[in-house]
Structures are given as C-alpha cells and as structure tokens.
Amino acid sequence: MKRTDLEKNKGLKINGQMKNKAVPARFGQDAGSVLDKREQRKLDQALGLMPFAVKLNSELVGQLQALATERQISMNDLVAELIKKGLAS
Missing domain, CATH: 1.20.5 (Single alpha-helices involved in coiled-coils or other helix-helix interfaces)
Incomplete structure (x- = not known):
C-alpha cells in the first residue's frame, strides 16, 4: 500500500x-x-409498538413535521393520533 x-x-x-x-x-x-437498536426494539415491543414504514409526499411530511413541532409531540404520536381520527370517521 x-x-x-x-x-x-x-x-x-x-x-x-x-x-x-x-x-x-x-x-x-x-x-x-x-440505547442500541436491540434494546430499543425490546422496549418498543414491551409497549406494543410495531414498526410501520410508509412513503409519503415530501410536502405532506413537511406539514406533519411542522404540526408535530407546533404541538410539541413526537411524529409517532402525531401520526397515530391522525390515523385513529381517520379510521374513526
């Protein structure tokens, strides 16, 4: 070398x-x-959380990020809330 x-x-x-x-x-x-990935996965499983990947338009993702920072909640919580509202209606 x-x-x-x-x-x-x-x-x-x-x-x-x-x-x-x-x-x-x-x-x-x-x-x-x-936390390493294995420990984080075990904690998520204990809480009953599962990974759920989707592909969204970048403008929509920007709106979601803005709404999450405005409400001061995580993206996971925001998306779960919006999906629950959408399924309820």
Whole structure:
C-alpha cells in the first residue's frame, strides 16, 4: 500500500471511532446512556409498538413535521393520533 492510502485509512478509522463515541454525561442526565437498536426494539415491543414504514409526499411530511413541532409531540404520536381520527370517521 502507498503511504497516502495508509494515512487515508487512519483518518477513516479515527472518524469511525469519533462517530461511535457516546455523548458525555455532562451534557444531560442521561446523555451518556444511548440505547442500541436491540434494546430499543425490546422496549418498543414491551409497549406494543410495531414498526410501520410508509412513503409519503415530501410536502405532506413537511406539514406533519411542522404540526408535530407546533404541538410539541413526537411524529409517532402525531401520526397515530391522525390515523385513529381517520379510521374513526
């Protein structure tokens, strides 16, 4: 390998390590405790949640995001509320 390739690989390795590093606890109470995907999936299953992927128009997604920030609720809660209202009518 060339020296430039070795340096490039070192840089990629350092960037990967920086991305995987947890946020220090000093930025918040639970900032250091990041759940991995498996733990998050188990918590969601315990709450009875299932993943549900859909493809929507970008304008509609923008409206949903604006409404969620306006109401200060998560997108999951907003979409569940809107689907329940739609099915009830």
